[in-house]
Amino acid sequence: MGELITYERHMDDYGIIRLNRPEKRNAISMEMTALLKDKIQKAEKDNLKFLIITGAGNTMFAAGGDLSELHGELSSEEAYFRLFPMMEVLESILYFPVPVIAKLNGNALGGGCELATACDIRIAKENTKFGYIQSTIGILPGWGGGALLYEKVQPSFALDWITRGDVLSVQELKDRGWIHQIIEEESWEDEKYLSPYIEKSAQQMRLLKAQYRAVIQPEELRRRMVEEVKASASLWESEAHKKALENFSLRKK
Numbered sequence: 001m002g003e004l005i006t007y008e009r010h011m012d013d014y015g016i017i018r019l020n021r022p023e024k025r026n027a028i029s030m031e032m033t034a035l036l037k038d039k040i041q042k043a044e045k046d047n048l049k050f051l052i053i054t055g056a057g058n059t060m061f062a063a064g065g066d067l068s069e070l071h072g073e074l075s076s077e078e079a080y081f082r083l084f085p086m087m088e089v090l091e092s093i094l095y096f097p098v099p100v101i102a103k104l105n106g107n108a109l110g111g112g113c114e115l116a117t118a119c120d121i122r123i124a125k126e127n128t129k130f131g132y133i134q135s136t137i138g139i140l141p142g143w144g145g146g147a148l149l150y151e152k153v154q155p156s157f158a159l160d161w162i163t164r165g166d167v168l169s170v171q172e173l174k175d176r177g178w179i180h181q182i183i184e185e186e187s188w189e190d191e192k193y194l195s196p197y198i199e200k201s202a203q204q205m206r207l208l209k210a211q212y213r214a215v216i217q218p219e220e221l222r223r224r225m226v227e228e229v230k231a232s233a234s235l236w237e238s239e240a241h242k243k244a245l246e247n248f249s250l251r252k253k
């Protein structure tokens with residue numbers, strides 16, 4: 001099984017953080033959140049050209065927050081305190097000194113899409129699908145990744161995607177500007193698609209990220225991200241949410 005979050009520095013001067021819990025579809029637990037925070041801090045010290053965040057396995061990048069910890073019996077206040085640390089992880093990606101690339105090895109749902117949105121660039125394998133499905137389980141995005149979506153794609157599309165809770169194809173999301181590149185299955189492992197990033201110097205990449213950070217202004221965004229965590233937590237005790245989580249936990253019994 002190994003460590004739940006791994007970090008390695010590639011010889012081409014980029015870093016790779018991997019969600020390593022494929023048997024649970026890379027659902028992100030509190031322990032993984034703390035490890036993500038640590039690994040991102042470690043990567044920051046490595047003078048990288050860019051950082052990749054990816055998932056282990058072929059099916060999912062991440063199935064969102066771990067529903068065994070983010071369960072339906074929590075009070076809104078408890079939910080807030082369990083959601084907040086992952087909001088800080090998303091924020092640390094915004095501040096990361098060089099571009100962060102989400103290398104989407106599989107589908108993402110809920111918080112998995114939020115984590116991808118926090119990254120600066122999204123490269124996905126063909127035939128993948130992505131859904132901000134939180135509204136279909138009675139809540140809203142809860143890590144600040146809804147607020148970030150409004151910055152990354154056309155805001156009225158963001159509102160509609162989050163509201164409907166649809167799972168959309170990688171092609172549609174490329175047309176909408178959320179996905180930057182779609183990679184065919186047979187080219188996924190050779191990573192030639194990383195060459196345009198590897199060819200640049202660390203100094204260029206730092207300057208490029210600094211310019212982008214000036215546009216997205218994380219200091220301004222923080223207030224909206226915190227509001228989002230509060231809004232999601234405020235819906236935690238709703239009947240619709242309790243029912244949805246009960247259905248998930250009972251689905252195979």
Ligand SMILES: C[C@@H](C(=O)O)C(=O)SCCNC(=O)CCNC(=O)[C@H](O)C(C)(C)COP(=O)(O)OP(=O)(O)OC[C@H]1O[C@@H](n2cnc3c(N)ncnc32)[C@H](O)[C@@H]1OP(=O)(O)O
Binds near residue numbers: 024070109114
């Ligand atoms: C916190 C909030 C936010 O946005 O802030 C969110 O993220 S809300 C969004 C939370 N995410 C979701 O609602 C997605 C829930 N998961 C699913 O719909 C499904 O599991 C899929 C991800 C589509 C995968 O379906 P598939 O049939 O391939 O596998 P499966 O359902 O047998 O799942 C394999 C194992 O992973 C576990 N598993 C899957 N998703 C999980 C999750 N989010 N939290 C905890 N465990 C999870 C299952 O319980 C199962 O464990 P066992 O083998 O031990 O039975």
